[in-house]
Amino acid sequence: MTRIAVIGGDGIGPEVTAEARKVLDVALPGYEATEYDLGASRYHATGETLPDSVLDELDGHDAILLGAVGDPSVPPGVLERGLLLRLRFAFDQYVNLRPSRLWPGTSGPLADVKPGEIDFVVVREGVEGLYAGAGGSLHKGSSAEIATEESLNTRYGTERVIRDAFERASRRDRRHVTCVHKANVLVHAGDLWRRTFAEVAADYPDVDTDYQHVDAAAMFLVNRPQSFDVIVTDNLFGDILTDIAAAVTGGIGLAASGCVNPDGAHPSMFEPVHGSAPDIAGQGVADPIAAILSVSLLLENLGHNEAATAVGTAVGDELSGRTPGLPLSTSDIGDRVATRVSDIL
Amino acid sequence: MTRIAVIGGDGIGPEVTAEARKVLDVALPGYEATEYDLGASRYHATGETLPDSVLDELDGHDAILLGAVGDPSVPPGVLERGLLLRLRFAFDQYVNLRPSRLWPGTSGPLADVKPGEIDFVVVREGVEGLYAGAGGSLHKGSSAEIATEESLNTRYGTERVIRDAFERASRRDRRHVTCVHKANVLVHAGDLWRRTFAEVAADYPDVDTDYQHVDAAAMFLVNRPQSFDVIVTDNLFGDILTDIAAAVTGGIGLAASGCVNPDGAHPSMFEPVHGSAPDIAGQGVADPIAAILSVSLLLENLGHNEAATAVGTAVGDELSGRTPGLPLSTSDIGDRVATRVSDIL
Ligand SMILES: CC(C)[C@H](C(=O)O)[C@@H](O)C(=O)O
Numbered sequence: 001m002t003r004i005a006v007i008g009g010d011g012i013g014p015e016v017t018a019e020a021r022k023v024l025d026v027a028l029p030g031y032e033a034t035e036y037d038l039g040a041s042r043y044h045a046t047g048e049t050l051p052d053s054v055l056d057e058l059d060g061h062d063a064i065l066l067g068a069v070g071d072p073s074v075p076p077g078v079l080e081r082g083l084l085l086r087l088r089f090a091f092d093q094y095v096n097l098r099p100s101r102l103w104p105g106t107s108g109p110l111a112d113v114k115p116g117e118i119d120f121v122v123v124r125e126g127v128e129g130l131y132a133g134a135g136g137s138l139h140k141g142s143s144a145e146i147a148t149e150e151s152l153n154t155r156y157g158t159e160r161v162i163r164d165a166f167e168r169a170s171r172r173d174r175r176h177v178t179c180v181h182k183a184n185v186l187v188h189a190g191d192l193w194r195r196t197f198a199e200v201a202a203d204y205p206d207v208d209t210d211y212q213h214v215d216a217a218a219m220f221l222v223n224r225p226q227s228f229d230v231i232v233t234d235n236l237f238g239d240i241l242t243d244i245a246a247a248v249t250g251g252i253g254l255a256a257s258g259c260v261n262p263d264g265a266h267p268s269m270f271e272p273v274h275g276s277a278p279d280i281a282g283q284g285v286a287d288p289i290a291a292i293l294s295v296s297l298l299l300e301n302l303g304h305n306e307a308a309t310a311v312g313t314a315v316g317d318e319l320s321g322r323t324p325g326l327p328l329s330t331s332d333i334g335d336r337v338a339t340r341v342s343d344i345l
Numbered sequence: 346m347t348r349i350a351v352i353g354g355d356g357i358g359p360e361v362t363a364e365a366r367k368v369l370d371v372a373l374p375g376y377e378a379t380e381y382d383l384g385a386s387r388y389h390a391t392g393e394t395l396p397d398s399v400l401d402e403l404d405g406h407d408a409i410l411l412g413a414v415g416d417p418s419v420p421p422g423v424l425e426r427g428l429l430l431r432l433r434f435a436f437d438q439y440v441n442l443r444p445s446r447l448w449p450g451t452s453g454p455l456a457d458v459k460p461g462e463i464d465f466v467v468v469r470e471g472v473e474g475l476y477a478g479a480g481g482s483l484h485k486g487s488s489a490e491i492a493t494e495e496s497l498n499t500r501y502g503t504e505r506v507i508r509d510a511f512e513r514a515s516r517r518d519r520r521h522v523t524c525v526h527k528a529n530v531l532v533h534a535g536d537l538w539r540r541t542f543a544e545v546a547a548d549y550p551d552v553d554t555d556y557q558h559v560d561a562a563a564m565f566l567v568n569r570p571q572s573f574d575v576i577v578t579d580n581l582f583g584d585i586l587t588d589i590a591a592a593v594t595g596g597i598g599l600a601a602s603g604c605v606n607p608d609g610a611h612p613s614m615f616e617p618v619h620g621s622a623p624d625i626a627g628q629g630v631a632d633p634i635a636a637i638l639s640v641s642l643l644l645e646n647l648g649h650n651e652a653a654t655a656v657g658t659a660v661g662d663e664l665s666g667r668t669p670g671l672p673l674s675t676s677d678i679g680d681r682v683a684t685r686v687s688d689i690l
């Protein structure tokens with residue numbers, strides 16, 4: 001039996017996760033779910049972000065479905081580093097997978113792009129770089145204060161995520177990988193990324209490649225997002241580029257992501273790219289599509305390809321088949337997509 | 346007499362700089378220009394990127410007008426760090442100023458934005474952060490290789506650029522400053538930035554403020570660029586955000602920048618945001634508008650406000666007054682703007 005750990009989290013997290021579970025119920029009948037209460041309210045109640053015992057329990061699951069964590073009442077970084085990033089690092093989720101599509105029935109902010117024309121995936125390195133937590137402060141609060149942040153990059157970590165990107169690219173129609181870094185300024189890490197990229201590329205003669213500096217890539221994501229197929233990049237660049245990607249494909253409400261441990265040594269984790277949006281929490285207006293698409297990634301990752309595809313198709317049908325002007329609540333959308341999935345399967 | 350050092354540089358750099366000088370000739374009659382031959386060809390001929398003696402000479406000027414540096418024949422980083430960044434650092438150009446406007450007569454890629462609606466400026470820190478050049482490699486080329494890049498941030502450096510942003514905001518209509526960082530992950534540097542921002546803000550009660558994480562800011566630059574007035578951010582974030590800004594305002598061909606030493610201790614430097622674009626060099630097709638707008642920033646920085654405004658107005662007139670379908674060469678555009686400037690002054 002498939003065991004899924006569910007972390008609703010904060011703000012709209014639990015709401016969208018509830019809808020995602022409706023879809024999962026239909027797509028993966030008989031799975032076993034365990035809810036974990038983690039996030040801002042647990043932190044306020046107990047001071048805990050992620051107790052070791054809970055981490056161990058989570059490790060026994062096949063996958064984790066996450067809503068969103070974060071609340072303005074918690075100092076910046078506490079939940080991010082203590083919970084979200086701790087999970088990514090503890091479970092060695094080194095592939096942060098973020099597909100971007102302009103879905104049928106939707107429109108993004110770009111004038112000259114039509115649904116179907118944008119379809120790429122960002123393979124973001126998930127456990128290295130500036131996210132390593134290496135940094136510090138000296139003379140804090142004084143005029144002599146300095147603060148450092150260090151980006152740590154290994155050949156080991158760089159190669160495995162680049163290889164994952166090439167594997168994915170070789171299964172896609174266009175078979176193209178773009179490596180994004182800032183090799184003209186970050187000469188050490190950039191050189192490691194570019195050299196490793198070139199070496200791995202040699203093992204995939206059928207996959208085309210190019211390299212772009214992150215500033216140029218950010219620009220091209222805005223003025224020709226159609227040109228991308230697979231992008232592989234470091235942790236921080238991936239964070240920024242995937243928010244641009246979400247924006248050009250009609251917004252963060254549709255962007256799903258997976259924090260994947262491709263080795264299967266630990267559970268992978270699936271979550272919408274959006275945050276906890278406390279300003280709209282509890283009103284039934286949050287869009288659960290990103291959480292539902294995260295379920296599709298979860299299913300694919302567990303090898304349930306047919307179910308994964310059904311969820312994607314159901315979302316596409318839902319988005320293109322909507323009646324203009326008809327308001328839909330968070331739970332309406334969950335119900336409708338779940339029904340569509342059950343019709344397909 | 347005003348002494349301007351001119352560095353045409355590589356690729357389209359010399360072409361667009363020649364047009365910028367036509368405009369400068371009209372806007373600032375009688376200035377003295379000295380051309381410096383720096384860039385890829387000097388590097389290939391002599392191995393030099395920026396000899397100390399040249400640096401000293403440049404320091405004696407009132408301002409530097411730069412085209413673009415960089416060529417694929419030179420290893421990544423050599424000219425960037427040896428010439429461009431060396432100038433920024435040696436002359437303590439800690440304010441990297443990048444205005445963004447959607448000009449009349451132009452259209453960007455965004456469907457719902459009209460000329461005039463986008464008008465913000467990014468005040469990018471110019472001499473700290475990940476550009477400090479602190480980093481290294483170990484076991485290079487082996488499977489054990491690691492590479493590091495360190496972001497160095499001082500209270501001194503953070504405060505002065507934030508103060509500059511508030512000064513600029515207090516002279517603008519909307520008087521709003523957005524601080525952009527990634528304080529939820531880069532907790533040390535992010536905390537320094539946010540605390541310093543709050544302290545400086547207290548000195549400017551008439552200026553509104555907010556804070557955004559860089560990934561959110563990147564997204565908002567795409568889906569509501571109209572909302573920004575002044576953005577202050579670190580060196581690398583500023584690099585990425587200003588390319589997005591250029592993209593949403595119709596492209597890199599119109600984006601000007603100034604690397605400013607507000608203390609006046611050293612010359613400030615003005616350059617288009619675009620690079621050397623070797624693929625289109627020598628064909629007379631490069632758009633010199635960004636270089637010409639950099640002249641406007643140069644003039645403003647030297648206190649020639651009337652001339653600076655005239656150049657901006659001339660560019661606006663030129664862009665909105667063009668005959669559709671009429672092809673214009675690089676030098677046509679320079680001639681036309683120069684004529685318009687002389688008509689205005
Ligand atoms: C919340 C934050 C730590 C996180 C990140 O930076 O990775 C988020 O922005 C994301 O993209 O998943």
Ligand SMILES: CC(C)[C@H](C(=O)O)[C@@H](O)C(=O)O
Nearest residue numbers: 184185215425429430584618
């Ligand atoms: C060429 C490069 C070093 C430079 C930078 O990163 O600052 C450029 O991208 C810019 O924005 O001026």
